[in-house]
Amino acid sequence: MSRIPSAEDVKRGVQDSVVWRSIFRPGSIYRSGYRDTSRDRALAAMNNVLYHLHPVKVKRHGLKLSYTYCLGGSSFFLFIVLTVTGIFLMFFYTPAAGTGTELAYADMQQLTTSVPFGELVRNMHRWSAHLMVLTTFLHMARVFYHGAYKPPREFNWVVGVILLLLTLLLAFTGYLLPWDQLALWAIVVGADIAGFTPVFGEEVRFLLLGGAEVGPDTLLRWYVLHVLALPFVLTIFLAVHFWRIRKDGGISGPL
Amino acid sequence: MAEGQPIDQQVYDDLIARGKSERVALAKARAAAVRKQRQAEPDETTTSTTERAQGGVPAASEPAGGRDPEGAGQPARGALTAEQRRERVQQALAGGGQDGNGNGHGGPGGPRRQMPLAPPSGVQQIKGKQEDKVYTWPHLIASEFVALLTILAFLVVFSSLVDAPLQELANPTESPNPAKAPWYFLGLQELLLYFHPMVAGVTLPGVMAAGLIALPYLDRNPSQRPENRKTAVTIYTLFMVFWGTLTITGSFFRGPGLNWVWPWVDGIWFNL
Numbered sequence: 001m002s003r004i005p006s007a008e009d010v011k012r013g014v015q016d017s018v019v020w021r022s023i024f025r026p027g028s029i030y031r032s033g034y035r036d037t038s039r040d041r042a043l044a045a046m047n048n049v050l051y052h053l054h055p056v057k058v059k060r061h062g063l064k065l066s067y068t069y070c071l072g073g074s075s076f077f078l079f080i081v082l083t084v085t086g087i088f089l090m091f092f093y094t095p096a097a098g099t100g101t102e103l104a105y106a107d108m109q110q111l112t113t114s115v116p117f118g119e120l121v122r123n124m125h126r127w128s129a130h131l132m133v134l135t136t137f138l139h140m141a142r143v144f145y146h147g148a149y150k151p152p153r154e155f156n157w158v159v160g161v162i163l164l165l166l167t168l169l170l171a172f173t174g175y176l177l178p179w180d181q182l183a184l185w186a187i188v189v190g191a192d193i194a195g196f197t198p199v200f201g202e203e204v205r206f207l208l209l210g211g212a213e214v215g216p217d218t219l220l221r222w223y224v225l226h227v228l229a230l231p232f233v234l235t236i237f238l239a240v241h242f243w244r245i246r247k248d249g250g251i252s253g254p255l
Numbered sequence: 256m257a258e259g260q261p262i263d264q265q266v267y268d269d270l271i272a273r274g275k276s277e278r279v280a281l282a283k284a285r286a287a288a289v290r291k292q293r294q295a296e297p298d299e300t301t302t303s304t305t306e307r308a309q310g311g312v313p314a315a316s317e318p319a320g321g322r323d324p325e326g327a328g329q330p331a332r333g334a335l336t337a338e339q340r341r342e343r344v345q346q347a348l349a350g351g352g353q354d355g356n357g358n359g360h361g362g363p364g365g366p367r368r369q370m371p372l373a374p375p376s377g378v379q380q381i382k383g384k385q386e387d388k389v390y391t392w393p394h395l396i397a398s399e400f401v402a403l404l405t406i407l408a409f410l411v412v413f414s415s416l417v418d419a420p421l422q423e424l425a426n427p428t429e430s431p432n433p434a435k436a437p438w439y440f441l442g443l444q445e446l447l448l449y450f451h452p453m454v455a456g457v458t459l460p461g462v463m464a465a466g467l468i469a470l471p472y473l474d475r476n477p478s479q480r481p482e483n484r485k486t487a488v489t490i491y492t493l494f495m496v497f498w499g500t501l502t503i504t505g506s507f508f509r510g511p512g513l514n515w516v517w518p519w520v521d522g523i524w525f526n527l
């Protein structure tokens with residue numbers, strides 16, 4: 001007579017299986033035998049992919065909300081939300097704006113009317129973008145007020161400024177993509193400002209717009225920058241930023 | 256080879272009987288012997304000296320030290336209150352941790368050399384400073400997770416309630432009045448109303464970006480304490496207020512023709 005296996009038996013069986021144990025390394029909280037001891041807490045951090053971001057132990061004061069206000073982390077999380085929602089949007093968007101074939105605009109309308117969750121995801125993408133500019137800016141302020149750019153963290157501040165500029169560029173290039181009046185004229189104004197660059201003004205403007213005026217070529221250019229080039233560069237600088245935080249001795253302070 | 260190591264004979268015979276290879280059976284039997292020994296004298300290796308001094312590690316199922324807000328489920332710490340623990344850390348920090356000799360590796364004559372033949376400059380000197388730290392898992396991960404969920408919840412709710420704008424199809428021949436840049440550039444656009452574009456549009460932002468990048472190399476004051484860096488704090492605060500004011504003015508106080516408007520009288524010309 002075989003008895004019916006209890007839920008506990010099944011859990012044991014799964015956790016002790018070769019496959020499970022190959023996925024979850026020793027110390028993982030999902031592996032059988034995890035105990036809430038110093039040793040297992042350390043292993044849980046060390047044997048996890050998050051070890052790329054976090055050390056085993058962190059300074060206690062850094063955990064207080066009032067130290068980082070979670071602004072750097074929030075910027076990073078918003079970047080992840082933007083990546084996920086952005087990939088969704090790419091499935092329904094064509095960067096075409098030739099006269100009479102303004103697919104970009106038509107796709108935006110389609111997205112909001114006939115794609116399931118299309119409007120919600122678009123909203124999330126847009127609000128996250130605005131929010132990320134804000135949190136990044138505030139993150140910079142909090143780093144300044146903590147004097148966290150002082151040695152050995154000077155270079156990470158420089159990396160941070162580059163991240164801020166990249167974030168602004170990402171937000172700005174994305175702004176054009178819906179190809180509505182708001183988008184077009186915001187970009188015209190922005191490009192005109194860039195056109196005042198001394199000596200090379202005209203060239204800078206031409207390079208940005210892919211022509212003398214904002215047109216279909218501008219859209220394609222900014223689309224590629226927005227969905228591929230800038231996120232790629234930003235990711236690289238993020239990797240350096242996070243790596244330097246650890247190499248510079250973790251979070252600064254306490255004050 | 257580790258011939259002399261004890262093996263668990265019973266496990267060994269069992270595995271051989273089940274047709275396992277000699278090598279596997281031997282390894283498992285050795286491991287079993289080690290396990291057995293560990294069980295007899297629980298967790299010697301994983302318990303730090305201080306924890307052992309507190310009376311070893313009680314069973315994992317013991318209820319968490321009630322008075323200890325951080326150490327929930329960490330029984331060995333239950334013996335100390337948070338205050339006691341903080342005091343201990345303070346003492347350790349005060350006890351010469353700064354000079355790198357307080358970490359037990361060096362005598363009064365400086366850190367112990369690991370390689371007597373190498374010149375001191377050739378050895379990487381690791382000066383461990385004891386700090387008040389907590390485990391990333393679960394403390395940091397848990398709070399990060401809460402932050403993540405809060406942001407996500409806010410985004411989903413806000414995005415369900417407020418739609419992103421989508422105006423009419425772009426028309427290069429029909430300029431809206433006013434034509435405004437995205438909000439993060441409205442400070443710049445506002446500045447353009449006062450200065451020559453070469454100054455406001457390019458030179459000033461360029462100087463600002465360069466200034467931000469150079470900041471850590473210009474500010475040579477080593478202190479991180481606000482009371483020691485009044486000048487830096489003042490300058491940066493003025494900078495923030497300056498840009499904040501310009502951005503808010505450009506966003507809400509500029510109407511058609513970029514003329515001044517009072518938002519509560521004339522309305523708001525602002526899009527996100």
Ligand code: HEM
Nearest residue numbers: 068072073075076136140148156157160161163164251252
């Ligand atoms: C895409 C934008 C950015 C992301 C995702 C990001 C992310 C982070 C994170 C997660 C931290 C850990 C501590 C914390 O959360 O405050 C951090 C620290 C830091 N960030 Fe950023 N950051 C960004 C932009 C910036 C900018 C614009 C600056 C400054 C100009 C900057 C300078 C620093 C510095 C110096 C630290 C070390 C702070 C300390 O040790 O207290 N970062 N960053």
